[in-house]
Amino acid sequence: MNEIGIGRVTERGIVFNELRYSCDAAIKHQWFEKARTEGEWMVIVISVKSNLEKILLIEPYSRMLLDCNVIQPNSVSAVKLEKYFDSIQKLKAMRSLRQNRNRKAPRQINPEGGATERSH
Numbered sequence: 001m002n003e004i005g006i007g008r009v010t011e012r013g014i015v016f017n018e019l020r021y022s023c024d025a026a027i028k029h030q031w032f033e034k035a036r037t038e039g040e041w042m043v044i045v046i047s048v049k050s051n052l053e054k055i056l057l058i059e060p061y062s063r064m065l066l067d068c069n070v071i072q073p074n075s076v077s078a079v080k081l082e083k084y085f086d087s088i089q090k091l092k093a094m095r096s097l098r099q100n101r102n103r104k105a106p107r108q109i110n111p112e113g114g115a116t117e118r119s120h
Contacts (some may be wrong), residue, residue, distance in 0.1 A: 002035035007045040008056065011085075013071050014057060016045045021055055023068035035090070 005016060006013075011032050013020030026032060046056040057066045073079070 001049055003047050003049055005045050005047065006038050007043045007055070009035050009043055010040050014043065014045075014055075014068055016047065017052070019052060020070050020071040021057075021068040022058065023066045025059060025066050026068070033092075038043055 007014050007016035007021075009015075009026070009031050013022050013032065014026060022032075035045075041060075043060060044058040046058070048054075053070050055068045057068050058064075059066050
């Protein structure tokens, strides 16, 4: 029997019935990153009680059904996992700052008359 319910998109996955799920669209459109930076949001979920490995999520804008799979818990401790996610976020922030700096690099006039990029 199918169950319709409400799931929550969080930085750790799509949470429904105390399990976490993920899908291609969530990864492609960076839902988990958006949930971390902009806040969590609710989604409509369809599940089959006899199979908790998969759910169908109704995509909020297109109303398409998305197949989502349960994220398997692993033996990595919560502390190590938290440090890993924090490290990834710091690397993303550093890369973003570096890219923004490179885009804003002023051009200098070279003595021979041509313009050159300013090096850092």
